[in-house]
Every structure is written in structure tokens, then in C-alpha cells.
Amino acid sequence: MKIKKVTGLLMIAGLLSIAANAHAEDSFVAHNTTKVAIKQMLVSQDGKTWGGFDIGSGIKAGESVTLVWAASTDNENCKQFVKAVFADGEEGEPVKFDFCEKGLELEF
Numbered sequence: 837m838k839i840k841k842v843t844g845l846l847m848i849a850g851l852l853s854i855a856a857n858a859h860a861e862d863s864f865v866a867h868n869t870t871k872v873a874i875k876q877m878l879v880s881q882d883g884k885t886w887g888g889f890d891i892g893s894g895i896k897a898g899e900s901v902t903l904v905w906a907a908s909t910d911n912e913n914c915k916q917f918v919k920a921v922f923a924d925g926e927e928g929e930p931v932k933f934d935f936c937e938k939g940l941e942l943e944f
Contacts, residue, residue, distance in 0.1 A: 862905040864933075864940040868895040868920075874944060876921035877903075883917045883930055894923070895944075905935065920944045 868874050873896050877889040895901055914936035920928040928944055 862935075863902050864935060864942060865900055865902050866891075866895060867900045867941060867943045868897055869943050870922065871897050872926070873897055873923040874920045875923050878919050878921065878930075880917040880930070881913050881915075883932075886919075889918075918942065 866874075866877070873894050874891065875894045877891050878886040879889050880886045889903065890906075891901070891903065915932055915934050917930040917932050919930040922928070931942075933940060933942060
């Protein structure tokens with residue numbers, strides 16, 4: 837009976853590991869090369885309708901962070917427009933990126 841329980845737990849751990857690795861592939865690095873903190877990142881498939889990307893409390897000036905797409909976006913296009921909203925209220929120009937590209941790094 838105990839062997840079945842341990843085997844079941846190992847199978848669950850393996851599935852969780854596979855799921856974690858799948859989402860790790862959907863990550864990218866964002867570099868804030870400015871002197872102002874980024875408070876918000878906006879993302880759009882068409883450049884007209886914008887949604888927020890969760891960056892927590894923001895990206896400090898000079899900081900780089902690794903961000904991961906939510907699983908709910910799995911059916912969206914790889915190419916997305918992105919723009920930053922800075923702590924001083926300024927918005928960056930939207931730039932289109934291919935988020936299917938491995939090792940993608942964005943600079944603001």
C-alpha cells in the first residue's frame with residue numbers, strides 16, 4: 837500500500853516538474869536601462885487594445901527581471917506589441933516583439 841502512495845506522489849512531482857519547465861520556456865528578460873522606474877508594462881496583439889502584464893511593484897531603474905507569460909495566454913499570437921509606463925507618467929513607444937523567440941530580452 838505504501839509503495840503505491842509513493843509512486844503516485846513521484847508521478848505527481850514529475851508532472852509538476854514538466855509543467856514548470858513548459859512555462860519556463862515562455863519567459864523573457866526585461867531590462868530597464870532608463871533612470872526612471874517602470875510601473876507598468878502594457879501588451880497588445882493589435883496595437884490598439886492594451887492589457888497589463890504583471891510586473892509586481894515595478895522594475896527599478898537599471899534593474900533586469902525575468903518575466904513569465906501566464907498560461908492563459910497560450911493561445912495568443914507570438915508577436916505582441918509592448919510598451920512601458922514609467923513612474924513619471926511617461927509612456928514608451930510600442931514595439932513589436934516575437935515572444936516565441938528563445939532568449940528574448942527587451943530593453944526599455
